[in-house]
Amino acid sequence: MSEPRYPRRSKDELARRVAQDIPDGAYVNLGIGQPTLVANHIPAGREVVLHSENGILGVGPAPAAGAEDYDLINAGKQPVTLLPGGAFFHHADSFAMMRGGHLDICVLGAFQVSATGDLANWSTGEPGSIPAVGGAMDLATGARQTWVMMDLLTRQGQSKVVATCTYPLTGIGCVKRIYTDLATLACTPEGLRLIDTVEGLSRAELEQLVGLPIIG
């Protein structure tokens, strides 16, 4: 197999790509793992309010070493800070913010996303594994827009964008956009629509990688 001619977006480049699309004034929840990187790439001059499911609006960057406060943590249980203007609230209010459609965007990782926006990101369904869901389902169905951020292909080279999810579902038709290391796609009732690709990757090549039609 020859080396691909196109460069993959690094994790930081991908985070920057997602951050570009977050408008000034947006209320945003960043999922555990890779999505938290997006916070480091919000363009200068844009004010974005980050929500954490455990009852925080206005989440700030990680504290300096030694200044950690374990009463002030994010959903991944890592210490964070609170920006001026931030607020605390209880869990039922926090999830009412999601369910009630008050969050503009949530960015989540995924195992699989279907062309019509079904999301699988909480369980691989592996026998004997202990199931854990946290706030994944609430976020996926509650935010006004759910964006997924992930590598397009598995380590084995299989597309994580699929016709039908084979892993247990988190939500149906909830994903609006998929940001990947190779391309950005929109999920629509008609299927996938191309937003962009990395330089040198054509739509036809992308369709071949994904194995699904992509509207240009």
Place this chain on the structure above:
Amino acid sequence: MINKIAPSVEAALAGTPDGATVLIGGFGTAGIPDELIDGLIAQGARDLTVVNNNAGNGDHGLAALLATGRVRKVICSFPRQADSHVFDGLYRSGQIELELVPQGNLAERLRAAGAGIGAFFTPTGYGTELARNPDGTPKETRVINGRPHVLEYPIHGDLALIKAERGDRWGNLTYRKAARNFGPVMATAARRTVASVFEVVDLGALDPEAVITPGIHVSAVVQVPRTATRAGGLKEAA
């Protein structure tokens, strides 16, 4: 005179019956009422159902309660953590029952219990494995305004154990930062709510505009020595 200040954890938890459903506050490291959990272990009630966001970390607190074998069932959203080995062992050997609930449904089912709501329809979980009852039968669904919803029932507690920051003899409470999490909603959902506080203050000393849990929801307040919330309980990087 109303005086909800309990002289000790032991006094606050005396009489907890076997078979009780116990709501325990906390999310990750924040808001876990460790002293009250230790008190429940000492009190000795058995056959408990525990409601918490997680299922214990390390070997202390909730994990220590699970290790006593006195918990029949855990209702939670995220039992799988890097250091949840006590729960893992009990679950894999079939010694503990798990009801897995999306986190927002957990919070809202508690809120519904405290607010006298008979049940509610929510879009969360529709079309997923968690739209099933523990016995595997599908939960009731309904399409409302074109969107499918799942019917969810309240979770009532016999006892809630929560960690607050300051309290007065009427049971009014304030919290600290993200340690608030499930505390206020669990306080409303249980027949008896016991809150640990670091400071007991005179009636009138709490700014009424800043009281988060009004004393009507609190049965007993017990002062514990101030300790910094400990590190740990970190999830494995996703």
